[in-house]
Amino acid sequence: MSERQALPMDREEAFALLGHHTPTPSLIKHALAVEAAMRYFARHYGEDIEYWGMVGLLHDLDYDAHPDRHCQVTPEMLRESGFGEDFIRSVLSHGFGLCTDVEPEHIMERVLYATDELTGFITACVLVRPSKSVMDLEVKSVKKKFKDKAFAAAVDREVIQDGARRMDMPLDELINHVILALREAAPQLGLDGSGA
Numbered sequence: 001m002s003e004r005q006a007l008p009m010d011r012e013e014a015f016a017l018l019g020h021h022t023p024t025p026s027l028i029k030h031a032l033a034v035e036a037a038m039r040y041f042a043r044h045y046g047e048d049i050e051y052w053g054m055v056g057l058l059h060d061l062d063y064d065a066h067p068d069r070h071c072q073v074t075p076e077m078l079r080e081s082g083f084g085e086d087f088i089r090s091v092l093s094h095g096f097g098l099c100t101d102v103e104p105e106h107i108m109e110r111v112l113y114a115t116d117e118l119t120g121f122i123t124a125c126v127l128v129r130p131s132k133s134v135m136d137l138e139v140k141s142v143k144k145k146f147k148d149k150a151f152a153a154a155v156d157r158e159v160i161q162d163g164a165r166r167m168d169m170p171l172d173e174l175i176n177h178v179i180l181a182l183r184e185a186a187p188q189l190g191l192d193g194s195g196a
Contacts, residue, residue, distance in 0.1 A: 004048075008081060011050065011057070017058070018061065024064050031060055032185060035057040037181040038056030041177065045107060047108065055087065055091055059116065062074040074088070075088050078091065090109050093112060111167065114167050114174060117160050119182065120152070122134070133192055134179060134191040139176050
């Protein structure tokens with residue numbers, strides 16, 4: 001990957017940009033969940049936490065307004081906000097095989113691709129628990145739901161498995177890392193059981 005361009009805004013400004021284009025609360029929470037996973041893995045791999053976090057936060061920037069053209073409008077939205085082509089490429093890589101042909105290559109892109117669907121799946125697992133909390137969720141519970149094709153049927157399990165392979169990480173280990181990442185952000189994601 002070439003030398004990265006500096007981020008054109010701070011996290012607060014990026015969150016405002018997301019809110020401007022994403023009025024749907026569940027999509028905001030999804031963006032925050034993916035951001036949490038990206039920040040966690042950036043720390044895990046000794047990478048730039050702010051950069052990785054912002055890629056996660058803004059990965060679905062065009063989805064609310066243009067669900068039928070997802071990832072086609074995002075590049076222009078990001079360019080208008082001053083983001084560089086490396087950042088845009090990384091964001092687009094999460095849609096590989098679904099809505100883009102940008103294959104995840106850099107470890108950051110592989111993490112984004114692997115965790116995008118998985119954060120949604122784990123969130124769904126939490127919301128059906130009596131505790132409504134990620135704090136007591138275990139990998140085996142997620143794996144049990146993973147095998148139940150009727151549960152969260154819209155989640156593409158093959159993308160999650162492909163993402164784990166691309167990260168060269170066993171699926172159980174990936175699930176465990178994402179659970180830990182979501183625990184760190186549980187209150188802002190509404191996954192701490194406070195609404196149970």
